[in-house]
Amino acid sequence: MRNLNFLKLFYGLMLVMVSTAFVSCVDDNDDTEAPYLEVSPTTLIFGLDGQPANGSQASFDISTNRSWKATVKDDKSWVTLSKYEGEGSATIQVSIPENVNDEASVVIEISNKVGVLMSETVKISSGSVGPTEVIYNETVGDKTVSNPYPFVDSYDGWNKSGIGSTNVTYSGASASVRASGLANSGAYDGASGPNVVFFGSLPAYFQINKIALTEAQTNLKLTFGASYSIKVGEEYDNTFDTSKLTVALSADGTNWVPLTYTKNNGDSEKPYWVLATANFTLKKAVSELYIKYTALAASSIRLDDITLATGAGGTEIDLDGGEEPEPGEAKVITIPELNAMMTTDKTPVDATADRYFEAVVQNDVEGGNYSSNNLILATENATTAGNGITLFGSQVEPSKLNLNKGDKVKVTLYKGLAKTVNYNGMFEVTGGKDDTWAKVEKIGTAAITPVTITADKLADYQGMPVIIVNATPKEGGVWAKTEKISSHTFTAGGTDFVVFCKKEATAFIDKTYKVTTGNISGLAAVNSNKGQLVPRNMEDVNAFNSTEPTIVSVDPSNWTFPATGGNKEFEVSVANMGSNTLTTSGLNGILSATVNGTKVTVTANGNSTTNDIKQTLKISLANSEIEVPITVSAPSSSSDTEITLTADEISKMTNGGYATFDYDNTYGKWTGKCGITSTGANAPYLQINFNSSSAKTAFNSHIQIPKVNGIIQKIVVTTAPNTVAKRYILACAAGYTYEDGTTQAQLDEIAKAKSNESTDKGQTFTIDNIENLNLSELSIFPGGGAVYINSITITYKK
Structure with missing residues (x-):
């Protein structure tokens, strides 16, 4: 019996040893059994009150x-667990706050020294969450792209999917498809790479059109990947700021409602891509949804992996315009939010509520270098692009409001009347000429500190004070003149840019500058979609001020004598003349010049040749020189000659609204801006009209005639019956255009000559006996309203 018990003990020990050996191969812990992990339940559902829904539990x-x-x-910081780690089996309590519409995942893992052995996931839903359906998804595809990169409206490698994606199209501005920058691979679940949407120079936006929705799809979730990267000195800034990429929703692609979103911390480490999320609920179901991404920082933001799915809902979005506010109640808005609304069509800031914001006035009214009726504002202490904006209209002219640079103001934009518009790249808030669309109140003062930028970023920083370092003018000259605007070309860092001075800019008139390298300051601005710098006062351009003798201008700037010759006096405007004197050169033969102080008199003897005699008068002051073209006309075989633009010619033109006019006939090139009606009632005619606002299509409409080989004697314009009483035409200098805000009275004063005023429909306008004006070319502008030109006849003498 003892031997039998001994054998049982021996075999038992052997079995334990073998079992232990096998278990040791499974894990490097001291456990004596294989690892296992079970989690139950794997779905928890909570209501908006933060309590478990019927049939669910909180653990x-x-x-x-x-x-x-x-x-x-x-x-998902709204989820709180009673324990986040432990040993062996446990029950984990889950707590969530009230009013959460979202989903979350909790991953439970067991590991050893090698890595994760097993994992399970618990899904947590809060609020009205149903099964998730992907309505729309876009990964931007993987088609190879190269420079020049395709813009979003021409790219053909899109990879859209989802039950509502069938009719989706894409549009945008300055948004292209690229495979540049750090790829987002592994940055977040579903990161696709390599292609992304890249936002270039401002204004830049990407628009997703016509995502189909059903009536039941009102609780929605939008996610997307995004990155920000810009080089600052020798380092890169990769911190993603949600204010630099705005998102808006629309039911029609015209009226937009901003959508706020959150981001994870993906920008804290490579590849610096964040996953953004917006949970929202549509107040009213729509059949189609439009999504618009607008970049407020140029050439630094990338977008990828956009998904719209059903979800728990969240922020209520009213695509019909939102709720009616209490009377007098205004809602806050920011300048970046206003800039995000900009389109080429005038769009109400808010149709149902007044909006307000605070900002700092940037106009230097005393310096005078700003366009009339422009109130330029910037966010106080802002250093990022997109924080400047212009209010346009006679109602906000800063001189009338007694405002100046550094005044802090509160601006209230009245509902339905204040409108945003992107006018040739310039971001404006404006309103009707006779409407009270804004209220501007001074509430204090603030310091203004310019932001140092590179010249290629001027458009991005429009409306904001900036400094460009190490800038150099192409040539020296005069900052501003009384008779015309002045655009000066500078270069910095290999980029050319324009420094603009309006005519009669008080601080800059007849002030000279020299070629040197230095820092230049001013307001960043946009003209015809191109950035430019507008200095506010002489302190902004102090590095370039000159004390050298300089010729500022000559009046007139050219002259044509008749064949019989004559005398003409030229007035020379100078700066820093000191004891220096004017000298002349360049004339010979039948032409000569004399100097008396700042007056130069040119004498022309008769021209006995068969051709015009053309020479260049050079007027010098120390190292400054200006050229004046002088012509003595050839004798004419007949006294008068005509050029015409006939009704028959107009009848063969293509109908169109106000646009650039460019037409060649036997007499040369007719140019300008007008509307064309070649057929129909009262046709044919060219339509020109005066309007002081650059936001109007008729602004600066006119007809410039071809240059004639002689002196203009007479202008005759016949008109269609559309031309009513109290209209007239003006003869202005060739190439002249008036500035934004110019009045009809100011245009009349600038004009060289004025015609008779009509007393009935369809009358003929005549400007006669203008030989003394010595014009060989001119532009015809309208007076008193719209003029419908049926024909033009110009009589001149050779």
Whole structure:
């Protein structure tokens, strides 16, 4: 019996040893059994009150024989667990606050020294969450792209999917498809790479059109990947600021409602891509949804992996315009938010509520170098692009409001009347000429500190004070003149840019500058979609001020004598003349010049040749020189000659609204801006009209005639019956255009000559006996309203 018991003990020990050996191959812990992990339940559902929904519970059970760790994914900080790590089996309580419409995932893992052995996921839903349906998804595809990169409206490699994606199209401005920058691979779940949407120079936006929705799809979730990267000195700034990429929703692609979103911390490490999320609920179901991404920082933002799905809902979005506010109640808005609304069509800032914001006035009224009726504002202490804006209209002219640079103001934009518009790249808030669309109140003062930028960023920083370092003018000259605008070309860092001075800019008139390298300041601005710099006062251009003798201008700037010759006096405007004197050169033969102080008199003897005699008068002051073209006309075989633009010619033109006019006939090139009606009632005619606002299509409409070989004697314009009483025409200098805000009275004063005024429909306008004006070319502008030109006849003498 003892031997039998001994054998049983011996075999038992052997079995334990073998079992232990095999278990040791499974894990490097001291456990003596294989690892396991079970979690139950794997779905928890909560209501908006933060309590478990019917049939659900507020906890889950972990059953395991190892150490475990629980992680709430995607920074869902609204989920709180009673324990986040432990040893062996446990029950984990889940707590969430009220009024959360979202989904979250909790991942439970067991690991050893090698890595994760097993994992389970618990899905947590809060609020009205149903099964998730992907309505729309876009990964931007993987088609190879290269410079010049395709813009979003021409790219053909899109990879859209989802139950509502069939009719989706894309549009945008300055948004292209590229495969540049750090790829987003592995940055977040579903990161696709390599192609992304890249936002270039401002204004830049990407628009997704016509995502189909059903009536039941009102609780929605939008996610997308995004990155920000710009080089600052020798380092890159990769911190993603949600204010630099705005998102808006629309039911029709015209009226937009901003959408706020959150981001995870993906920008804290490579590849610096964030996953952005917006949970929202449509107040009213729509059949189609439009999504618009607008960049407020140029050439630094990338977008990818856009997904719209059903979700728990969240922020209520009213695509019909939102709720009616209490009477007198205004809602705050920011300058970046206003800039995000900009389109080429005038769009109400808010149709149902007044909006207000605070900002700092940037106009130097005393310096005078700003366009009339422009109130330029910037966010106080802002250093990022997109924080400047212009209010346009006679109602906000800063001189009338007693405002100046550094005044802090509160601006109230009245509902339905204040409108945003992108006018040739310039971001404006404006309103009707006779409407009270804004109220501007001074509430204090603030310091203005310019932001140092590179010249290629001027458009991005429009309306903001900036400094460009190490700038150099192409040539020296005069900052501003009384008779015309002045655009000076500078270069910095290999980029050319324009420094603009309006005519009669008080601080700059007849002030000279020299070629040197230095820092230049002013307001960043946009003209015809190109950035430019507008200095406010002489302090902004102090590095370039000159004390050298300079010829500022000559009046007139050219002259044509008749064949019989004659005398003409030229007035020379100078700066820093000191004891220096004017000298002349360049004339000979039948032409000569004399100097008396700042007056130069040119004498022309008769021209006995068969051709015009053309010479160039050079007027010098020290190292400054200006050229004046002088012509003595050839004798004419007949006294008068005509050029015409006939009704028959107009009848063969293509109908069109106000646009650039360019027409060649036997007499040369007719140019300008007008509307054309070649057929129909009262046709044919060219339509020109005066309008002081650059936002109007008729602004600066006119007809410039071809240059004639002689002196203009007479202008005759016949008109269609559309031309009513109290209209007239003006003869202005060739190439002249008036500035934004110019009045009809100011244009009349600038004009060289004025015709008779009509007393009935369809009358003929005549400007006669203008030989003394010495004009060989001119532009015809309208007076008193619209003029419908049926024909033009110009009589001149050779």
